[in-house]
Amino acid sequence: xxxxPAHLKSLFENATEGIxxxxxxxxxxxxxxxxxxxxxxxxxxIVGQQIEVLIPDKYRHHHHELREGFLAQPTNRVMGHNRDxxxxxxxGIEIPLEVSLSHYRRDNELFVIAFIVDIARRKEIEASMLxxxxxxxxxxxxxxxxxxxxxxxxxxxxxxxxxxxxRLEESQIELSEALDKEKMLNEIKGRFVSMAxxxxxxxxxxxxxxxxxxxxxxxxxxxxxxxxxxxxxxNSVKHLNDILEDFLSLGKLDEGKVITLAxxxxxxxxxxxxxxxxxxxxxxxxxxxYDHEGPLQVYTxxxxxxxxLINLIGNAIKFSTDGSTVWIHSACNDQMxxxxxxxxxxxxxxxxxxxxFSSFFRAANATNIQGTGLGLHIVKRYIDxxxxxxxxxxxxxxxxxxxxxxxITKEVL
Numbered sequence: 001x002x003x004x005p006a007h008l009k010s011l012f013e014n015a016t017e018g019i020x021x022x023x024x025x026x027x028x029x030x031x032x033x034x035x036x037x038x039x040x041x042x043x044x045x046i047v048g049q050q051i052e053v054l055i056p057d058k059y060r061h062h063h064h065e066l067r068e069g070f071l072a073q074p075t076n077r078v079m080g081h082n083r084d085x086x087x088x089x090x091x092g093i094e095i096p097l098e099v100s101l102s103h104y105r106r107d108n109e110l111f112v113i114a115f116i117v118d119i120a121r122r123k124e125i126e127a128s129m130l131x132x133x134x135x136x137x138x139x140x141x142x143x144x145x146x147x148x149x150x151x152x153x154x155x156x157x158x159x160x161x162x163x164x165x166x167r168l169e170e171s172q173i174e175l176s177e178a179l180d181k182e183k184m185l186n187e188i189k190g191r192f193v194s195m196a197x198x199x200x201x202x203x204x205x206x207x208x209x210x211x212x213x214x215x216x217x218x219x220x221x222x223x224x225x226x227x228x229x230x231x232x233x234x235n236s237v238k239h240l241n242d243i244l245e246d247f248l249s250l251g252k253l254d255e256g257k258v259i260t261l262a263x264x265x266x267x268x269x270x271x272x273x274x275x276x277x278x279x280x281x282x283x284x285x286x287x288x289x290y291d292h293e294g295p296l297q298v299y300t301x302x303x304x305x306x307x308x309l310i311n312l313i314g315n316a317i318k319f320s321t322d323g324s325t326v327w328i329h330s331a332c333n334d335q336m337x338x339x340x341x342x343x344x345x346x347x348x349x350x351x352x353x354x355x356x357f358s359s360f361f362r363a364a365n366a367t368n369i370q371g372t373g374l375g376l377h378i379v380k381r382y383i384d385x386x387x388x389x390x391x392x393x394x395x396x397x398x399x400x401x402x403x404x405x406x407x408i409t410k411e412v413l
Contacts, residue, residue: 018116024109026050026067038118040090051114056088071110074103087116096123137255158230260301260385262410267298267337271330274306278313285323288313294332298408304382305406309339311375312402316343319400337408342401348394356392 012019018035022028028047036043039054046053055063078100086094098117103110275290282288316326324344331338348356357380383390388406 018114018118020051020054020114020116022051022112022114024071024111026052026064028053029111035116038089038095038116039087045090054087056086056094059086070101070112074110074112076100076102096120258304258382258385260304262299262301264297264299265302266296267330267332267408268292268296270302270305271309271328271339274309274313275328278310278317281314281317282326283317283320283322283324286317286320286326288317288326288328290328290330292330292332295334296332298332298337299410300337300386300406300408304386308379308382308404309341311379312341312404315375316341316345316400319343320345332408335407335409336405338403338405340401340403342399344399347396347398347400348392349396353392353394357390 012030012032015032015034018038019030019032020028020035021030028049028051031041031043031046036046039046051067052060052063078098085097085099087097088094096119098119100115102113102115104113105111271290271292275288279288313326313328320326320343327340327342329340329342357376380390383404383406386406388404390405391403392400394400
């Protein structure tokens with residue numbers, strides 16, 4: 001079926017993208033209305049001129065070379081992805097563009113069609129997103145500072161309450177002073193809670209309620225109850241710190257401020273120390289089992305690797321039940337180290353697994369467990385900085401196995 005020329009003409013004239021046709025010498029043969037509006041030219045002003053008239057002066061000479069290269073080996077291509085292209089309007093203003101090129105031959109002469117999209121609005125949106133990101137980083141820094149002050153106040157109040165409870169039978173006056181101090185600290189906490197975001201409200205509420213209940217357990221035989229509420233306060237403060245560290249780590253990664261500082265160390269001793277440190281966070285009757293095979297000396301950034309392992313082991317503990325086991329296995333050869341962390345936890349559905357390393361993503365079966373949704377995203381970016389890879393296998397209600405592979409030599413890192 002032959003295409004109606006009227007349809008082709010309508011398509012050319014009503015296209016929302018700019019369309020410019022040039023001959024083999026780079027002269028403009030046709031320009032559609034969208035391109036006329038984009039560059040500010042009337043057809044009689046632009047037709048016949050070389051395409052370089054639409055290129056900013058600083059790129060014009062180089063564009064001439066690129067055009068000749070394209071004519072020598074013409075291929076259809078999309079230009080502008082991952083780098084900025086600019087055009088020049090009649091009034092001299094530069095505009096950001098995306099350009100795709102196609103070609104055809106007619107009577108042994110080469111013609112080139114350029115499809116042009118104005119991406120100025122997209123660039124404005126990208127700049128706005130960058131500004132918003134910087135504002136979030138600033139807010140996160142301020143919240144971290146306030147949290148440090150709150151933590152100091154909570155520790156101070158806990159000491160005061162313990163001393164007041166111990167001296168309760170000796171002096172009613174001392175107890176009254178301690179209660180006054182607690183009231184002052186509660187007011188400070190209340191102001192902080194009103195300023196904090198939703199992510200901070202649950203752990204702060206736990207701190208407030210547990211601290212208030214401490215004053216009720218005054219008998220000598222109620223020390224276990226006091227210790228339980230003190231432990232709740234410590235866990236909540238740790239959770240707040242974890243949230244802040246996630247936000248700040250993400251900010252540093254986005255700003256490119258995280259750099260690798262590699263050195264040589266014994267990986268078995270290194271992971272053993274981390275394992276011992278994490279035993280303080282296990283649940284009732286949980287255990288951590290670690291083994292290693294292969295050479296011991298590795299060359300990598302130990303700080304980034306520690307952050308990665310603490311996050312992964314912490315997740316294995318958090319998402320597993322009492323009495324379960326977390327297995328850690330490391331293996332090295334001359335070039336690479338492979339470290340796996342396996343648990344018997346709640347597992348991850350196949351639908352959620354593909355999004356697991358995205359920022360702020362939380363699996364559907366983990367929404368009632370504390371977390372920011374940033375941990376695995378940060379882990380993935382740390383592993384990328386180490387030129388490594390991460391793989392995950394998981395099954396619902398049976399557990400998860402995460403394996404990281406990193407280079408351990410100066411040549412590869």
